[in-house]
Amino acid sequence: xxxxxxxxxxxxxxxxxxxxxxxxxxxxxxxxxxxxxxxxxxxxxxxxxxxxxxxxxxxxxxxxxxxxxxxxxxxxxxxxxxxxxxxxxxxxxxxxxxxxxxxxxxxxxxxxxxxxxxxxxxxxxxxxxxxxxxxxxxxxxxxxxxxxxxxxxxxxxxxxxxxxxxxxxxxxxxxxxxxxxxxxxxxxxxxxxxxxxxxxxxxxxxxxxxxxxxxxxxxxxxxxxxxxxxxxxxxxxxxxxxxxxxxxxxxxxxxxxxxxxxxxxxxxxxxxxxxxxxxxxxxxxxxxxxxxxxxxxxxxxxxxxxxxxxxxxxxxxxxxxxxxxxxxxxxxxxxxxxxxxxxxxxxxxxxxxxxxxxxxxxxxxxxxxxxxxxxxxxxxxxxxxxxxxxxxxxxxxxxxxxxxxxxxxxxxxxxxxxxxxxxxxxxxxxxxxxxxxxxxxxxxxxxxxxxxxxxxxxxxxxxxxxxxxxxxxxxxxxxxxxxxxxxxxxxxxxxxxxxxxx
Amino acid sequence: xxxxxxxxxxxxxxxxxxxxxxxxxxxxxxxxxxxxxxxxxxxxxxxxxxxxxxxxxxxxxxxxxxxxxxxxxxxxxxxxxxxxxxxxxxxxxxxxxxxxxxxxxxxxxxxxxxxxxxxxxxxx
Ligand SMILES: Cc1cc2nc3c(=O)[nH]c(=O)nc-3n(C[C@H](O)[C@H](O)[C@H](O)COP(=O)(O)OP(=O)(O)OC[C@H]3O[C@@H](n4cnc5c(N)ncnc54)[C@H](O)[C@@H]3O)c2cc1C
Numbered sequence: 137x138x139x140x141x142x143x144x145x146x147x148x149x150x151x152x153x154x155x156x157x158x159x160x161x162x163x164x165x166x167x168x169x170x171x172x173x174x175x176x177x178x179x180x181x182x183x184x185x186x187x188x189x190x191x192x193x194x195x196x197x198x199x200x201x202x203x204x205x206x207x208x209x210x211x212x213x214x215x216x217x218x219x220x221x222x223x224x225x226x227x228x229x230x231x232x233x234x235x236x237x238x239x240x241x242x243x244x245x246x247x248x249x250x251x252x253x254x255x256x257x258x259x260x261x262x263x264x265x266x267x268x269x270x271x272x273x274x275x276x277x278x279x280x281x282x283x284x285x286x287x288x289x290x291x292x293x294x295x296x297x298x299x300x301x302x303x304x305x306x307x308x309x310x311x312x313x314x315x316x317x318x319x320x321x322x323x324x325x326x327x328x329x330x331x332x333x334x335x336x337x338x339x340x341x342x343x344x345x346x347x348x349x350x351x352x353x354x355x356x357x358x359x360x361x362x363x364x365x366x367x368x369x370x371x372x373x374x375x376x377x378x379x380x381x382x383x384x385x386x387x388x389x390x391x392x393x394x395x396x397x398x399x400x401x402x403x404x405x406x407x408x409x410x411x412x413x414x415x416x417x418x419x420x421x422x423x424x425x426x427x428x429x430x431x432x433x434x435x436x437x438x439x440x441x442x443x444x445x446x447x448x449x450x451x452x453x454x455x456x457x458x459x460x461x462x463x464x465x466x467x468x469x470x471x472x473x474x475x476x477x478x479x480x481x482x483x484x485x486x487x488x489x490x491x492x493x494x495x496x497x498x499x500x501x502x503x504x505x506x507x508x509x510x511x512x513x514x515x516x517x518x519x520x521x522x523x524x525x526x527x528x529x530x531x532x533x534x535x536x537x538x539x540x541x542x543x544x545x546x547x548x549x550x551x552x553x554x555x556x557x558x559x560x561x562x563x564x565x566x567x568x569x570x571x572x573x574x575x576x577x578x579x580x581x582x583x584x585x586x587x588x589x590x591x592x593x594x595x596x597x598x599x600x601x602x603x604x605x606x607x608x609x610x611x612x613x614x615x616x617x618x619x620x621x622x623x624x625x626x627x628x629x630x631x632x633x634x635x636x637x638x
Numbered sequence: 639x640x641x642x643x644x645x646x647x648x649x650x651x652x653x654x655x656x657x658x659x660x661x662x663x664x665x666x667x668x669x670x671x672x673x674x675x676x677x678x679x680x681x682x683x684x685x686x687x688x689x690x691x692x693x694x695x696x697x698x699x700x701x702x703x704x705x706x707x708x709x710x711x712x713x714x715x716x717x718x719x720x721x722x723x724x725x726x727x728x729x730x731x732x733x734x735x736x737x738x739x740x741x742x743x744x745x746x747x748x749x750x751x752x753x754x755x756x757x758x759x760x761x762x
Contacts, residue, residue: 288731407741469687472680473741476751479674480723540735543742548730554740 138313140184141324141345148351152178152319154632155341155355157326157370158362160216161618162604162625164304164312165261166359169629171315178353179312179320180343182362183213185305190346194325194514195366200524201505202568209572210363214322215305217363217572218618223301224430225262225619226269226294227255229447231437232498232613238444239500239530242610245582245591254623254630261622262299263307265427269295272431279424281417283431287548290439290541294449296616298421298428324351327518329358329374329382331598338601344516357638359628361604364393364574364617368507368607369521371578371588383578383595386585390507394499394576394612397527397535400569402492404450404539405554406546407458407470409477410486413551418452419491434614435538443541446534447498447614450542452491460490473552480550493542493553496571498614500530507577527568529561573617575606592637593628600638604628666711668753668762671703673715674722678754685755687738688748696756699749706746722746 154170156163159181167179183191191213197206211219228248235243259267268274272283272293283293312318321343328342341353360367368390372381381389408414421428433450440447458470474488505526509519536557543553558564581587584596589608595601604625606617631637675681688694703709706725707718729735729744736748743751756762 287727469680469684469739469741472677472684473743475677475680476675476684476743476747478676479719479747479750480726481719540733540742543735544730544733547735547742547744548727553742555737555742556740 137318138320138322141321141343141351142347142349144349144351146349146351150178150351150353152176152353152355154178154357154359155180155353156359156361157341158182158216158360158366159214159305159320160361160363160605161218161304162621163359163361164215164308165622165625166361166604166629167315167318167320168308168311169626170632171311171318173317173633175317177315177318178355179318180324180326180341180353181214181320181322182325184322185214187211187213187219190515191323194516194518196514197521197523198510198512200508200522201526202565204523204525204570206365206521206523209570209574210365213305214309214320215303218302218304221301221618222616223262223299224296224616225264225299226296226615227251227623228613228615228620229437231440232447232611232615235611236444239446241500242579242581242586244610245580245587251620251623251627254627255619257626258619258622261302261626262619263302264297264299265425265429269297275417275424275429279422281415284414284418284549286545288545289436291433291545292436293431294434296430296432298430325516326362326370327373327516328376329360329370329601331377331382333377335377335382336597337599346515355600357600357602357632359602359604361625364577364605364607365507365521365523367603367605368577369509369518372507372509373518383588383598383601385597386588388579388586388588390577391503391505392501392576392579392610393505393507393523393525393574394501394609395525395527396496396499396571396573396612396614396616397531398494398496398569398571399557399567401556402453403495403535403556404493404542405556406452406491406493406551407473407477407554408489408491408546408551409474409482411455411489412486414452414455414489414491419455433542435541439541443537445537446500446531448535448538449496449614450538451494453494454492455489458488458490477550477552482550495535496614496616497527497531497535498612500528501576501579501611502528527563532557532561532563571616573606573612575609575612575617578603578607579610580608581610592631593624594637602628602637667704667709668700668757670713670715670718671707671709671750672754672757674719675750675754678758681751681754682758684738684741685748685751685753688736689752689755691738692736692752694752696753696762699752699756700762703746703749703753706749722750
């Protein structure tokens with residue numbers, strides 16, 4: 137059932153077993169998993185069923201470092217940011233959960249094996265085909281694919297599978313509406329989460345609508361699922377009892393914000409003496425058995441361990457003839473490079489090929505990259521967020537190193553790579569792009585001094601407050617977050633149903 | 639073989655005419671090496687860039703290429719090409735890579751390009 141919060145009598149108080157704040161990938165997955173169960177579920181969504189400019193403006197905020205589009209990189213209505221996500225999916229790798237102390241990347245209190253069954257269930261929720269992310273053999277069997285056999289052990293081929301992309305608010309709307317035990321409050325914004333005097337349990341949620349209506353929800357269990365920036369904002373703004381913000385006893389809420397740096401343009405170009413070497417599925421996205429798949433190159437685990445490197449997803453794009461788009465004098469070297477590659481022989485009829493390379497880079501969590509509150513307030517009176525994010529030198533060096541590995545592999549394979557990063561150790565502003573992936577601001581950790589939530593997403597010290605979404609990721613590899621968000625949400629729902637989370 | 643002998647003889651003749659450059663190496667060697675390049679002019683453009691950044695001299699380049707390509711007077715083009723492939727693979731394996739305007743090429747490739755540049759400039 138959908139209820140418009142604007143139509144409720146002022147001061148209404150609603151009792152519920154489970155309140156889920158936010159109806160995006162995490163919140164909708166939780167509500168679906170909990171539907172038709174024994175407990176009463178209240179799903180609270182700031183927006184309506186469509187984009188509304190005034191509601192969306194509640195996401196506006198300030199940037200403390202890199203100018204970051206806070207309002208554009210999220211969507212504030214039923215379905216959340218999945219209303220315009222790209223659908224790139226793959227699970228994190230075992231190495232991503234393991235942590236790398238030399239780089240101060242913490243381990244998860246979970247392993248890939250722990251999450252594996254939930255990833256497999258997330259597969260159908262995200263409308264992906266078969267669960268084949270790392271092994272080319274099944275793809276080979278299905279469509280006769282033969283991966284590039286690059287020399288050396290530094291790079292490996294892995295696969296992304298594209299969700300259609302699933303618009304959670306459309307695809308799962310009926311499931312939510314028809315579930316007898318789920319009530320969804322639209323146009324209803326949680327403006328404060330209020331605990332008891334000891335801050336050991338959540339008692340009430342204060343809600344407000346843009347029209348000025350105010351009401352309250354009293355949950356037995358509360359799940360915060362408003363996205364990787366907003367989860368931190370709401371906790372920090374909920375400071376009536378814990379003055380530093382809810383769950384912020386260790387000054388971790390908002391800190392360790394992570395994003396995947398994706399340079400706005402290509403980070404490298406690959407020249408090859410002929411057009412036939414890069415298999416189609418590295419450059420395009422073929423549909424195979426109801427799924428679209430894309431091969432990428434990533435540094436191998438062995439190479440990452442040896443080089444103390446960071447995971448990077450390198451996607452190859454848009455083959456073109458050398459010199460076809462000469463933008464600068466430098467590009468005029470392309471035909472010469474291709475010809476040079478022919479010094480080893482080859483088909484003289486072939487004109488050679490240039491490919492672009494885009495990247496997504498694993499970030500190093502830094503306490504200085506953080507969400508804080510500003511003095512400025514939104515239309516509901518809530519302090520706006522300030523996002524202070526600047527990728528680190530470590531990340532830039534790791535990207536340069538990984539591109540070097542790519543150059544060695546393609547060079548030994550008869551090609552040549554042009555690295556397009558400028559020299560120097562610092563990022564130039566125009567080199568910094570991002571994936572719209574907001575992670576880490578309520579990180580998971582077994583020790584309350586090192587994590588806001590425990591391995592099950594429960595806020596340390598607050599028995600009935602759970603957090604869902606990528607804000608709990610202590611690290612994130614080079615991989616888009618939503619598939620892991622959904623897997624974690626299914627796991628949380630299972631634990632709730634099993635009674636282990638209250 | 640005959641071709642190489644002829645080149646050697648030509649080299650000997652050149653020695654008298656152009657002692658400065660031939661002191662670096664007999665032209666036959668450089669010709670045989672340059673024959674590996676399908677686009678000498680393009681290679682010379684790349685080579686010019688690299689020489690400017692590396693400040694290298696024809697003699698060094700030739701000596702280095704002799705080693706890298708396992709030059710011998712009777713090596714034919716196929717052998718040289720085979721040796722070139724090995725040298726390039728070895729360079730990439732060992733990380734002996736140079737950057738020319740961002741292009742990461744094996745040092746052996748860069749040296750061949752430098753040779754093309756010196757040849758075009760009449761310095762070998
Ligand atoms: C352009 C773009 C492309 C992307 N492409 C990909 C991709 O290819 N692959 C991938 O994995 N990820 C991608 N993402 C990221 C992906 O969209 C997010 O990871 C995902 O939507 C996060 O899910 P969530 O449920 O945590 O948050 P959201 O989906 O953002 O949902 C949060 C919900 O909470 C609601 N809410 C917020 N505040 C309140 C409040 N105070 N009270 C009540 N409700 C509130 C919001 O209205 C929203 O509906 C992309 C993002 C963008 C912007």
